[in-house]
Amino acid sequence: MRISHNMIAGNLLRAVQTNLEGLIRSQERMSTGKKVNRPSDDPAAANHIMTLRASLDINRQYTRNIDDGLAWVYETDAALNDATGLLQKARELAVQGSNGTLTREDMAALARQVDGVIDGMTNVANHALGGKYIFAGTKTSTPPFVVDKDSKTVTYNGDTSAILREVAADFAVQVDAGGVVFGAAGQGNVPDGVFHTLFRLRDALDSGDHAAVGNLLGEIDQRIDELLVHRVKIGSRTNHLEALKAQLQDQEVRFTGVMSGLQDADIARVTIEFGQRQLAYQAALAAGARLLQTSLLDFLR
Amino acid sequence: MPSTFFGLEIARRGLMAQRLAMDTAAHNLANANTEGYTRQEAVQAATPPYTIPTKEQTVVPGQLGTGVEVAAIRRIRDELLDVQLRRALGEAGFWEEREDALSRVEAIFPEPSEYGLQQLIGKFFNNWHELNNNPHDLGLKAAVRVAGEELTAAVRQTYRQLTDNEKNLRDLILEKVNEVNTIAEEINNLNREIRTLVRAGAQPNDLFDRRDVLLDRLARIGEVQVERQSDGVVKVSLFGKELVPPDPTAGAHTVTAYDAATGAGKFDHPDDELWLEFSSDPGNRVNITSAANTYSLSGALVGIEGARQKVKDYMQQLNDLADSLIAQVNQAHPYEENPPGTVIRADFFKGTGAENFDLSDLVKNDLNYIDGTRALTVAGLRDDLTMAGGTTTFEGFYRQLVTRIGEDMRGSAERTAGARAVRKQLENLRQAVSGVSVDEELTRLMQYQYAFQASARVVGVLDQLLDTLINRMAS
Numbered sequence: 173m174r175i176s177h178n179m180i181a182g183n184l185l186r187a188v189q190t191n192l193e194g195l196i197r198s199q200e201r202m203s204t205g206k207k208v209n210r211p212s213d214d215p216a217a218a219n220h221i222m223t224l225r226a227s228l229d230i231n232r233q234y235t236r237n238i239d240d241g242l243a244w245v246y247e248t249d250a251a252l253n254d255a256t257g258l259l260q261k262a263r264e265l266a267v268q269g270s271n272g273t274l275t276r277e278d279m280a281a282l283a284r285q286v287d288g289v290i291d292g293m294t295n296v297a298n299h300a301l302g303g304k305y306i307f308a309g310t311k312t313s314t315p316p317f318v319v320d321k322d323s324k325t326v327t328y329n330g331d332t333s334a335i336l337r338e339v340a341a342d343f344a345v346q347v348d349a350g351g352v353v354f355g356a357a358g359q360g361n362v363p364d365g366v367f368h369t370l371f372r373l374r375d376a377l378d379s380g381d382h383a384a385v386g387n388l389l390g391e392i393d394q395r396i397d398e399l400l401v402h403r404v405k406i407g408s409r410t411n412h413l414e415a416l417k418a419q420l421q422d423q424e425v426r427f428t429g430v431m432s433g434l435q436d437a438d439i440a441r442v443t444i445e446f447g448q449r450q451l452a453y454q455a456a457l458a459a460g461a462r463l464l465q466t467s468l469l470d471f472l473r
Numbered sequence: 474m475p476s477t478f479f480g481l482e483i484a485r486r487g488l489m490a491q492r493l494a495m496d497t498a499a500h501n502l503a504n505a506n507t508e509g510y511t512r513q514e515a516v517q518a519a520t521p522p523y524t525i526p527t528k529e530q531t532v533v534p535g536q537l538g539t540g541v542e543v544a545a546i547r548r549i550r551d552e553l554l555d556v557q558l559r560r561a562l563g564e565a566g567f568w569e570e571r572e573d574a575l576s577r578v579e580a581i582f583p584e585p586s587e588y589g590l591q592q593l594i595g596k597f598f599n600n601w602h603e604l605n606n607n608p609h610d611l612g613l614k615a616a617v618r619v620a621g622e623e624l625t626a627a628v629r630q631t632y633r634q635l636t637d638n639e640k641n642l643r644d645l646i647l648e649k650v651n652e653v654n655t656i657a658e659e660i661n662n663l664n665r666e667i668r669t670l671v672r673a674g675a676q677p678n679d680l681f682d683r684r685d686v687l688l689d690r691l692a693r694i695g696e697v698q699v700e701r702q703s704d705g706v707v708k709v710s711l712f713g714k715e716l717v718p719p720d721p722t723a724g725a726h727t728v729t730a731y732d733a734a735t736g737a738g739k740f741d742h743p744d745d746e747l748w749l750e751f752s753s754d755p756g757n758r759v760n761i762t763s764a765a766n767t768y769s770l771s772g773a774l775v776g777i778e779g780a781r782q783k784v785k786d787y788m789q790q791l792n793d794l795a796d797s798l799i800a801q802v803n804q805a806h807p808y809e810e811n812p813p814g815t816v817i818r819a820d821f822f823k824g825t826g827a828e829n830f831d832l833s834d835l836v837k838n839d840l841n842y843i844d845g846t847r848a849l850t851v852a853g854l855r856d857d858l859t860m861a862g863g864t865t866t867f868e869g870f871y872r873q874l875v876t877r878i879g880e881d882m883r884g885s886a887e888r889t890a891g892a893r894a895v896r897k898q899l900e901n902l903r904q905a906v907s908g909v910s911v912d913e914e915l916t917r918l919m920q921y922q923y924a925f926q927a928s929a930r931v932v933g934v935l936d937q938l939l940d941t942l943i944n945r946m947a948s
Contacts, residue, residue: 176512176908177505179901186897211584211879212576212886219876221585226868229595230855233602240606304607310846313609336849338602341856344849435585468912472919 184460191453198446207437217434224431231420231427234339238417241337244347245410247301252349252403255296255366256396262289262370263392269377270386279385283377287321290370294319297354307351309333316351317362324371328356339416345409349402366395475523475537477942480935486540487928490517493543494921498914505909509686511550512909513678518544548678551906552701555685558899559692559699565892566693566773572885574642574780578787579882581634584875590631591868591875593624594855601852608845617843618836621821625830628795632827635788639743642781646747647740649694649774650730656691657709657716657725660684664706664721671705681705691716695772712759712770714751726753733758743785747778783881788827790874793860795827798867801859803833805850819844821851 201207211218268274269282297307297317308316308330316330330351336344350356355365362368369391376384494515504510522536583589600620604613663684670677684707691697691711700708702719709717717725729752732738732745740747746762764770765779799822806821819842820833835842860870 173901174905174908174910176904176910177912178908179904182900182904208585210579210882211582211875212579212882213879215876215879215883218585218879219872222589222591222872222875223869225585225587226591226595226872229592229599233599237602237606310608337606338849338852342853344853468915472915 180460180463184456184464187456188453188460191449191456194449195446195453198442198449201437201442202439202446205437205439206435207442208435221431221435224427224434228424228427228431230341231423235417235420237337238339238413238420241339241345241347242410242413242417243301244306244335244337245406245413247299248306248347248349249403249406249410251296251299251306252353252399252406254299255293255353256399256403258289258292258296259366259392259396259399262286262373263389263396265289265377266373266385266389266392269373270382270389272382274382276380279377279380283374286370286374286377290319290321290367290374293354293366293370297351305330306348307353309348309350310335316356317354319367321371321374324368326355326362326365326367328354328359328362330356330359332356332358339413345413347409347413349406353399353402366399369395477939479523479537480938481932483538483540484928484931484935486520486542487931488925490515490541490543491921491925491928495918495925497546498918498921501909502911502914502918505911505914507682509682509689510909511548511678511682511685511907512914514547514549515543516545516547517541545676546678548676548681549907550685551903554899554903554906555688556699558896558903559689559697560771561892561896561899562689562692563696563771565889565896567771567776567779568885568889568892570645570773570776571780572882572889574638574777575783575878575882575885578635578638578780578784579878581631581638582875582878589875590624590627591871593620593627594868594871596620597624598852598855601848604843604845605848605852608848610845611840614840614843614845617848618832618840621832621836624798625822625824625832628791628827628830632788632791632795632830635784635791636743636828639781639784639788642777642784643740643743646774646777646781647730649777650728650749653691653694653711653716653728653774654725656687656694657711657727660687660691660707660709660717661721661725663687664717667705668721677705693773695774696770711751712749712761712772714749714757714759715753716751718753726751728752731758733760743788787874787878790870792826792828794867794870794874795830796825797859797870798822799824799830801854801857802851805854806844806847 200209208214208217208221265282265285269279274282294317297319298315299306300315304312305314305316306312308314310333311330312335314329316328318327318329320326328351332350332352334346334350335348337347338344354362354367356362369388373385373388373392376388494517497513497515501512518541520539520542523539524536584591586592597617597620600613600617604610604617607613663680667677667680667684670680688697688699688707688709691709695711696713697716698710698713700719702708706719706721707717708715708719711728715726716728729750730740731748731750732740732742733748738745746760747765748758748760748762750758761770761775761778762782765775765782768779799820802822803818803820807818819835821836821843822830823833824830831837833842855868856866858864858866860867861873865873
C-alpha cells in the first residue's frame with residue numbers, strides 16, 4: 173500500500189484518541205471504584221444494580237417497620253402480662269374472700285383491694301406507647317377505656333381496626349391486640365368483660381356472700397385463660413417479626429455482596445488495565461513523534 | 474535533414490516540461506494538508522516525431538524524436554473508492570449523530586446511583602411507611618409532602634430536559650436540511666464553472682477536488698447517488714430524489730422539511746414526523762421518520778431523526794409513569810372529613826403527564842389533608858404491579874426505561890465504532906491512491922531537477938557547437 177503523509181498523521185491521531193479514550197475509561201473506573209458508571213456501560217448489570225438497590229432500600233424500610241411493630245408487640249405483651257398479674261391477684265383475693273371465717277369488715281377490706289385491681293386494670297387498658305394508646309385500635313390518640321366503678325359501666329372510645337405494619341411485600345402484620353382483650357366488641361358500651369368480672373367480685377365481697385365469691389373463681393380463671401390466648405397470639409407475631417427481621421438482615425448482607433460484585437471495579441484488574449493502556453498510549457505517541465519528524469528533507473543537502 | 478537549431482528546440486521542450494513537472498510537485502507539496510486534495514501528476518509524453526521528407530528515405534533510418542511535452546496534468550483518484558466511501562460516510566454519519574444525541578440523553582438519568590429517580594420513588598413510599606407507623610404525626614406528614622415535592626420536581630425536571638433535547642434535535646435536523654441546500658447550491662455553482670472550463674478543453678482538477686469534498690459532506694448527511702457526465706457536471710440525488718440537476722444553468726433543487734402527518738405543515742412540533750420535500754419531485758415526499766425507525770436509510774439526518782424518535786419514546790414512558798403515579802396514589806388516598814365517615818376526595822397529586830406533575834393544591838397548602846390512616850394503602854402501591862398493563866411496579870418500569878436507554882446508547886456506540894472502522898479503512902485506501910507523500914514528491918522534485926539540469930546541459934553543448942559552427946568557421 174502506498175503511504176501518504178496525511179495517512180500517517182491521521183492514523184496517529186486516531187490511535188492516540190482511541191488509547192486516550194480507553195485510558196480515561198480506566199481512570200474513571202479507578203477513581204469511582206465502580207465498573208458501571210452509566211447505564212450504557214453494562215445495561216443488564218445496571219438493571220440488576222438498580223433492582224438490588226431498590227430491594228435494599230425497601231428492606232431497610234421493612235426493617236424499620238418491624239422494629240416499630242416489635243415495640244408494639246413487646247409493649248402489648250408486657251401490658252397483657254400486667255393484666256394477667258392483676259387477675260391473679262384478684263383470684264387470690266377471691267380465694268381469701270371465699271373463706272367462710274372472714275368477717276364482713278374483712279370482706280369489705282378485700283373489696284377495696286379489688287377496687288385497686290380495677291384501677292390497675294384501667295391503667296393497663298389505657299396503656300400508651302410513646303403517646304399512643306395500644307388497646308384503642310387505630311384511634312391511638314385518645315384513652316380508649318372509660319371505667320366507671322360506681323355505675324359499673326365500661327365505655328370503649330377506640331375502634332376495631334387493626335394496627336398494621338407492612339413487613340414484606342403485600343404482607344402486613346397486626347401488631348396490636350385491640351380493645352377486644354377487655355371485652356370491647358365495638359365503639360360504645362362494653363357489655364361484658366374483664367372489668368365486669370372484677371365488678372362482680374367486688375360486689376360479692378361487699379355483700380359478704382362467701383358462696384358467690386367462691387363461684388366467681390371459675391369465671392376469673394376463664395378470664396385468665398382468655399388473656400393467655402391473646403398473649404399467645406401476640407407471642408407468635410413477635411416470633412414471626414423477629415424471624416423476618418433476621419431474614420432481612422441476612423438478605424442485606426447477601427444483596428450488598430451481590431451488588432458489590434456487579435458494581436465495584438476490581439481495582440487490581442483496573443490498575444493493570446490502566447497500565448497497559450498507558451503503555452499503548454505512550455507507545456503511540458512515541459512512534460508518531462519519531463515517524464512525523466522523519467522526512468526525506470533531513471537527508472537532502 | 475532537420476534544421477540547425479532543431480536540438481535547441483528539443484532542449485527547450487525538455488526544460489519547459491521538467492519545469493512544469495516541478496511546479497506540479499510543488500503544488501502537491503503545498504497542498505499536502507489540504508482537505509480533499511488529490512495529488513496531481515504531470516504526464517510527460519514524447520512529442521510527435523519528425524519524419525524527414527527526402528526521396529532517399531533509407532538514408533536516415535526511422536523517425537526523429539522531437540522532445541517532450543506535458544500531455545496532461547492528471548488527478549490521481551479512484552472513483553470506485555469514492556462511491557464506497559460515500560456509503561460508509563452515510564453509515565458513520567447515521568450512528569455518530571445517533572450516539573451523540575443518545576449520550577446526551579443518557580446523561581439526564583444519573584443511574585445507577587443514589588441520586589436518581591428510582592431513589593426518590595423509593596423515598597416517597599418509605600415516608601408513607603413512616604407515616605403509617607405514626608399516622609397523626611404532622612412532622613411525618615411534612616416529610617411525605619417533601620418527598621412528594623422532590624419526586625414531582627425530579628420527574629418534571631427530567632421531562633423538561635428530554636423536551637429540550639427533542640427541541641435541539643429538531644433544530645439540528647432543520648440545520649442539516651439547510652446545510653443540504655447550501656451544499657447543493659455550491660455543487661451546482663461548481664458544476665457551472667467546471668462545465669465552462671471542460672468545454673474549453675481544460676481540466677479543472679482543483680475544482681473537482683472542491684466538489685468532491687462537498688459530495689463527501691453531503692454523503693454524511695444523507696444517501697447520495699452521483700452520476701458524472703461527459704461535460705464534467707455531476708448529477709446528484711439525495712434519498713433517491715434529484716438534488717443537483719444535470720444542467721447547472723437553472724440552479725439546484727431545494728429540500729424542505731415537512732410534517733405530512735398533520736397535513737403538509739412545517740416540521741415544528743415534537744409530534745411531527747419528518748418528511749423531506751424535494752422541489753424536483755414535490756409530489757412524493759420522503760418519509761425520514763419511518764426510514765429512521767426501520768433503519769432503511771443511512772445518513773446523519775436519519776440518525777438524528779432516529780434519536781429524536783427515541784427521545785420521544787422516553788418522554789412517553791415518563792408520562793406514563795407520572796400518569797400512573799397520579800392515578801394510583803390519588804385512588805389510594807381519600808381523605809376523611811369531620812363528621813367521621815364523610816369521605817371526600819383529597820387528591821395527593823395533580824397534573825397530566827410528566828410536564829405538570831405536581832402535588833395537589835390541598836396537600837401543598839395544608840398538611841392535614843394528608844391522610845395518615847391511608848398511609849399503608851399508599852405505601853403498599855410500591856409493590857403493586859401498576860405499570861405497563863399490570864406487569865411491573867413503578868420502580869421496575871423506571872428501571873426498564875433506564876435499561877432501554879442504556880441498551881440504545883450501547884448499541885449505537887458499538888455500531889458507531891464499527892462504522893468508523895470501515896470509514897477509516899476506506900479513507901486510508903483513498904489516501905493511499907490520492908494522498909500526497911512528501912517523500913515521494915521530494916524524490917520526484919529531484920528527479921525533475923536532474924532532468925532539467927540535463928536539458929540545460931544540452932543547451933550548453935549546442936551553444937558550444939553553434940559557436941564553433943558560426944563564429945570559428947567563418948573567421
